[in-house]
Amino acid sequence: MSGPPEGTIDAGVRRSRLGFVSRMREVLRASDTGDVMWDEVEETLIAGDVGASLALYIVGRARADVARGMVPEIAVRHELGALFARREPVPWPRKPAPDVPAVVLVIGVNGTGKTTTIAKLAHRFHTRGAKVLLAAGDTFRAAAIEQLQTWADRVGVPLVAHAAGADPSAVVYDALDAAVARGIxxxxxxxxxxxHTKSNLMEELAKIRRTVAKRLPDAQPEVLFVLDATTGQNGLSQAKAFHESAGLTGIALTKLDSTAKGGVAFAIERSLGVPVLFAGVGERVDHLLDFHPDAFLEALFA
Amino acid sequence: MFDVLSDRLRDVLGKLTGRGRVSEADVDLAMREVRLALLEADVNYKVVKDFVARVRERAIGAEVLENLNAGQQVIKIVHEELTALLSVGERGLRLQGSPxxxxxxxxxxxxxxxxxxxxxxxxxxxxxxxxxxxxxxxxxxxxxxxxxxxxxxxxxxxxxxxxxxxxxxxxxxxxxxxxxxxxxxxxxxxxxxxxxxxxxxxxxxxxxxxxxxxxxxxxxxxxxxxxxxxxxxxxxxxxxxxxxxxxxxxxxxxxxxxxxxxxxxxxxxxxxxxxxxxxxxxxxxxxxxxxxLGMGDVLTLVERAQETFDQKQAEQLATKLRKNAFTLEDFLEQMQQIKKMGPLGDVLGMIPGMGGMAKDAQKAVEGGELSRVEAIIRSMTADERRDPHVLNGSRRRRIARGSGTTLPDVNRVLKQFQEMRKLMRQMAGGGRRLPGLPFGRR
CATH class of the missing domain: 3.40.50.300 (P-loop containing nucleotide triphosphate hydrolases)
Known part of the structure; x- marks a missing residue:
């Protein structure tokens, strides 16, 4: 199996996380807690792609907390924590009945890492003993089916695919048929x-969603929005449009092994109430972590 | 979506029209908005810092040109500085070596x-x-x-x-x-x-x-x-x-x-x-x-229009308009040309202030408005297309059946056509060339 030379990825993850941590900690532990410090807090948040207006909001609230006697570090942490959406304490993906397969639709803009995330999810479920089936619903991009097939072979799970150019809804319908027949x-x-600005393509997505509902009325599909952590403020506009068309139930934040912080996820969680569930931290199939807000904040300020 | 910067600046500085110069306090207000707009556009915060400092310096004491208010003056400076920053280096490809x-x-x-x-x-x-x-x-x-x-x-x-x-x-x-x-x-x-x-x-x-x-x-x-x-x-x-x-x-x-x-x-x-x-x-x-800056992209729109509408056709059209010989066939042709310019949402998105409307318009198109008009005209005979006056009630009902639409749909298209013909005659008189969009609001 070919893959990029390994060995630097884990170091990369650590570096990225530590970079953010040390900066925020350093800023918040300054001896002077006046305007200069708060300007730097704002800058640190903006540099992490939290967005200018949300950064201003967080700083405003944290300063009010501090005026009421809170320590700056606790205040910022508290205000950031308040932005996270509520997490349902249920298993993921939802599987409403023993004979109904759980369905995960993986969606997002081009190049965010959907296919790689799928491989990682498949690997995760497969190694935990679940029977997994992949559906090659990207019938548009050149060699997308081959790419998914390669991953399916590596992970060791079956794939349902049609020819390039086929109707993705038809692929999904067949995959669900096969899943029921094989006890997936x-x-x-x-x-x-x-x-997200191409309304015909967004409608295609809504159709796929309807196809699932038609074939498996009892299924409660998970709709996983894959967001590249290097994305800036456009991420919010993306998430809103995808939420409107397909009803997001979770977010996978990918490429967190870069230096990007994925701060736009705060804005998305806050405005849509959709939680980040997974963090992609590398190109290997086991490079997918569960995303826990508490641990995330802990890492931010530890 | 955040407000268009030009609108925000108009709110902040709009009252200043008529005064001779932009004051320091005005500029600070404006720079706050400029900073936010650039950050929301994902410009790096360090770059924003330098940029705002530079624009501030230029803007303070800048004379407000005739016909511009203070907000427009600041926008003009910001636009010029942005363009200058983006104009670095050689934009053509340098091909050398074989291969x-x-x-x-x-x-x-x-x-x-x-x-x-x-x-x-x-x-x-x-x-x-x-x-x-x-x-x-x-x-x-x-x-x-x-x-x-x-x-x-x-x-x-x-x-x-x-x-x-x-x-x-x-x-x-x-x-x-x-x-x-x-x-x-x-x-x-x-x-x-x-x-x-x-x-x-x-x-x-x-x-x-x-x-x-x-x-x-x-x-x-x-x-x-x-x-x-x-x-x-x-x-x-x-x-x-x-x-x-x-x-x-x-x-x-x-x-x-x-x-x-x-x-x-x-x-x-x-x-x-x-x-x-x-x-x-x-x-x-x-x-x-x-x-x-959220000002839209009028130039690309104009360019795309020029690519799509060829000069000869435009001249023929102008002649027809002068002779009052614009027919439903021409109407259909115009519509197809506008379609060729790309999704309507894209087109409207390039017009300043229309960004928000783009989505609605796109929905209208995908809701079948354009194709309905097309189906109706295609269900007419050649004679009917050339001279819509022959379209009596029974012909109109036949067209509605043939195009899978209703009689009110057909009537509306004919009314739009008449209105467009009137409008275009006026425009042709005024020497303008771009045709209007061939569908109206419901």
Missing amino acids: DVVIVDTAGRL | SVIALVGLQGSGKTTSAAKLARHFVKQGRQPLLVAADPYRPAAVDQLVALGRSLDIPVHRAPAGTSVLDIAKGGLAEARRSGRDVVIVDTAGRLQVDQVLMEEIRGLAAAIKPAETLLVVDAMVGQEAVSVAQAFHAALPVSGLVLTKIDGDARGGAALSISAVTGVPVKFLGTGEKTDALEPFHPDRLAGRI
Whole structure:
């Protein structure tokens, strides 16, 4: 199996996380807690792609907390923590009945890492003993089916695919048929990357969603939005559009092994109430972590 | 979506019309808005800081020109400074060597492979003979993707057996180009993180060996604050000679390009404007400056209109209008031309202040409004199209049945046609050429 030379990735993860941590800690533990410090807090948040308006909001609230006697570090942590959406304490993905497979639709704009995330999810469920089936719903991009097939072979799970150019809804329908027939536990559906401003493509997504509801009325599909952590403020506009078309139930934040912080996820969680569930931290199939807000904040300020 | 900066500045500074100069206090108010707008457009915060300081200096004491209010004056300065920052370097491609080598580098998912195919097509259009080289052995099926794109464009792709090193793939590509007389070699490399030392070393070695005439960093227009450190790292390792800003057909403002050009001095050379292989456009600094400011992109709209409406047809149309001979057939033709300009949402999005309307309009189109009009006209006989006066009640009912619409639909189209004809006659009299959109509000 070919893959990029290994050995630097874990170091990269550590570096990225430590970079953010040390900066925020350093700033907040300054001896002078006046305007200069708060300007730097704001800058640190903006540099992490939290967004200018949200950064201003957080700083404003944290300063009010501090005026009421809170320590600055606790205040910022508290205000950041308040932005996270509520997490449901249920298993993921939802599987409403023993004979109904759980369905995960994986969606997002082009190049965010949907296919790689699918491989990682498949690996995770597969190694935990679940029967996994992949559906090659990206029938548009050249060689997308081959890419998913390669991953399916590596992970050791079956794939349902049609020819390039086929109707993705038809692929999904067939995959669900096959899943029911074979007693599959989890069906993971790949979809073509699409810019959220293309309404015909967003409608195609809504159709895929309807196809699932039609074939498996009892299924409660998980709709996983894959967001590249290097994305800036456009991430919010993306998430809103995808939420409107397909009803997001979770977010996978990918490429966190870069130096990017993925701060736009705060804005998304806050405005849509959709939680980040997974963090992609590298190119290997086991490079997918559960995302826990507490641990995330802990890492931010530890 | 945040408010358009020009509107916000108008609110802040609008009252100042009539005063002679922009005061320091006015400028500080305005700079607050400028800073927010640039940050929301993903311009790097350090770049914003420098930029705002520079604009502030220019704006204080600047004379408010005649016909401009203070807000417009500040916008003008901001636009000029943005355009200047985006205008760094040489935007044309510098092709040298035989063959000329162009390497595409960047983060994962930025659009390197698609851009490689688009560039190849661009060269074919210029009469050159490009060879694509699939030098990404890591991402599964990346090679297959480039081969499939090459096949669809009828452009050869050099690929090597699994296990071949990146360096050997590229060298093999160069040798093949020499052998088969291809004059441009486009090397598609694997996506890599700028902090991945092993892969950065690999690309450095590759560039040293094949000496590209152009090394293009492919950057996603949606990227945030990290754009600068990504570009700096690639530039330090290679160096980079130009940017390809991709996925600009979304609604990202593309502030990343500004950050990169400002910090590294590397110019944007191309914009990726869609998933199809012909969606590659030359870069215009003033237009991206307008986009970053949320001012719309009127110039692109005008250009696209000029491309779509050919001069001869326009003249024929003008003649017809003068003679009052504009028929339903012409109406249909006009409609098809407007359709050719691209999705209506795209078109409206380029007009300042219409960005918000674009989505609604797009929905109307997809709701079938345009195709309904088309179906109705196509259900008419040639005589009816030429002279709608013959359309009595029974003919109209037949048309409604034939087009799968209702009688009120048919009546509405005819009314719109009459209105348009009236409007166009007025416009023709006034010497204007662009036709109006052939459908009205319901």
